[in-house]
Amino acid sequence: MRIAFINPQGNFDNKDSYWTQHPDFGGQLVYVKEVALALGEMGVKVDIITRKIVEDEWVGFSKDVEIYHGNENVRVVRIPFGGDKFLPKEQLWPYLANEFINGIVEFYKKENTKPDAITTHYADGGLVGAILSNIFDVPFTFTAHSLGAQKMDKLGVNKENFDEFERRFNFSKRIFAERIAMNRSYVNIVSTAQERYNQYGHKYYEGAVDVNDDKKFKVIPPGVNTKVFTYEYREEDDKTKEYIYKYLRRDIAEDRLNLQYVVLSSRFDKKKNHKGAVLAFAKNKKLQEKANLVIVLRNVENAFEDYSNLNVEEKEIMDEIMSIIKQYNLYGKVSMFPINGQKQLASAYRFFSRLRSVFCLTALYEPFGLAPIEAMYAGLPAVVTKNGGTLETVDRGRYGVVVDPENPEDIAEGLIKALDNFDMYKRLGIERVESKYTWRATAVGYLKVIEEALGKREEIEDYYYTGAQEENLIRKMKGMLGD
Template sequence: MHLAFLNPQGNFDPADSHLTAHPDFGGQLVYVKQVALALGKAGHRVDIITRLIDDPKWPEFSSVEDVYPGAANVRIIRIPAGDTNAFLAKEELWPFLVRDWVTNIRERYGADLPDAFTGHYGDGGIAAVLLREQTGVPFTFTAHSLGAQKLDKLLPDAEHLEALENQYHFGVRIAAERLSMNHSGVNVVSTNLERDEQYAHPRYQDAVDADDLTRFAVVPPGVNLETFDRDSESPVDREMADFVSERIEAATGRRAGLPVVVASSRLDPKKNIGGLVEAYASSPALQRSANLLLITGSLDDPFTDDGSATALERTEIRRIRGVIQDAGLEGMVVAFGIQGQNKLAAAYRHLAQHGGVFALTALYEPFGLAPLEAAASGLAVVATRNGGPSESLIDADGEYGVLVDPADPYDIAAGLERALGDEWETLAAAGRQRVHDRYTWDRTAEGYLAAVERALEPTERDLLPIDPFFLGEGTEPPEL
């Protein structure tokens, strides 16, 4: 089968350049790349269609085509859109998708169209809607996130809805999402919760029925087991083992031989790292049995130098510093940055060899790939019960980690004490096996292919009319 992934925001290249350096270069790009590579490995032709960027700040994305080494079936195709080829954030792309990008994609393919498109995020989704309208080629839609939920989260803290609309263009985004989920052959979601909670939002109810299971496919993302696995080997393993050991010893002294509870995420308040530190502070037993390590991405030493942190991160850093000082946790809590998946995986493997536990205490986690990567690397996992981990880490057959209430420091502490205790080996083995059985990119690709095959089947249903803005017939974008 010949498939085309539509992903105009961010970009792709063999080196994964700028990944995580900008909001448009996040997990969505990893997802698209890994599914495409897995489908290519299975013998399918896959094109990743993105936007051509000819910009000295982003020099890696100026060629029309690119390839991943060893992946002959996968192409990166960059299609121009906009008055210039300078980098544009996703919020600024909407009018150029209609005016340029979709038209240029059609011209690129001519009569040699793919068998199906798959649209990613609202921008890739509306492009798929228009291409289906113009060519008849069906598509699946993967939202990754939906605008209505983001709007709900921002509104309580916003002084003016108009200011939010000017920054994020929620009107056009939500209109594009509604058309995408309505016109798609199948909507691909990562969890049942995503379908039941996000697609059931009132802003989408007349676009798709979240209770109509024929309109959805639950296809979880996967873990890259070449990188994140207990038995994987990397050229940086020794370097990272030494680095982690030295940083922990420098911060904790004689306690350096204790197991480590490790968290790895942005210091964003919604990730609730402060809640994890409060849980650690609440439990003398936990303090006696383990140190606490916070891996903070690009922030190398946030407790002493938060100069490069965002305002939100500084808020969380102040919260954490306060807990450490009030509870006398100096010499027990260490924080430093690790950048790059290979280095992070090597650190996980090293910590797993010493009985470490991974903690994800986010207030809500839509899917939760990070705890699965940690589990594959050999760590026992303690994770929020709110969101995806409630499906990935427990089922009718057993539990593969410990679920906790992220709003209750004592429940978090109890979960960590349990994972560090006599059940560590059982939990670590069960978590790793769970990933191997259900959460690999090969499994994700199989689910994607099944969804595409369903989308190819002719069906009759009522379709929403396409807003004139998306047809290039009006200059005013849709309003909220």
């Protein structure tokens, strides 16, 4: 069997290049990679179909076809569209329904084959899959990773500022694509039941999907690469220890060096709400007596001196963090430094675990959150947002601490609880991941759904991507927005 994974944001290569540095790096890439490789190991042929990028700044994404990570069953297939240069995901829309799809069809025509089934990723992949599924007459599944509606809500999109957000994020195209994808898919693959009912249940998706329809949803939890994110000692740990101490000695007051730590390591994205965690730390003296704060960054050597190489959004986040540090005089209690790749990240988690530290994610909304389960398995108790799939990953507080990301006092209390009960939460976190989150189980879940779909292929109507539908949607969305 051959399965195509449609992932238009192109940043797959054999060396996991630019992980954490690439602007569109994130959990989706990790997810697609791990599921594809696990399926490959099970003997399934997988084509990860993505964008070809030919640019000096991002070398490694320009070969047409590449065997992926030595797994002969898994190929990365790169289709050129939208020019040569890297484009952020928000700007891919004009090229999907034509250049990208035509390129995919041509690719398979040349090979005189076609995939037996398609899995699609994110709104852009979902839209492409809906059309391709008609062309190839094969079923497709949709995995949203993150839906636009919750991002719009948390960024505070309203009637007044809609156009401004639209220019930057193209939200109407994203919601439109999501509606098409969730409606036409054989099944929508969600990471938690919370995602099904709360995230797909948003008013922007009304009429596109019925969250009570069991046939349309399958909960398949993602996993943790336990070889990388293990709590057990790895040979790179000694080097990491030296590496981290270099920064801690630079930033943390000497008499505080061996305190516990609160570790933030999410992408620098506003919705991850680093600010909430920093403010909680700043306002709570008891917390400051117990622990220091560590913020993992991408590409910034010493943020206290210079962070001019961050992009505009990241700079805004850092400006806010710096102003809190200044206002509450947190110097000597906060350290910020770069981590390169998952191996070093995992090793850093183990380092902080030895200092009885905790991981903290106060995202305003987290669709699922791979980072907390990875940190849990590497030995850090997790303090996570109550908004989103994280509530389910820690089973409402049984395997980690749940906090309200918009309430600094609640965050601080949650952190203190986790720091004070380090041994218990560490043990429970590891147990939880071992019993529930492995990529092999995720891949088995995908295969089961796909085999079932192949047995029940039904005709779906033709679908035409028209400007008129889109204008209609914008009108409808504006009607639903608050003031």
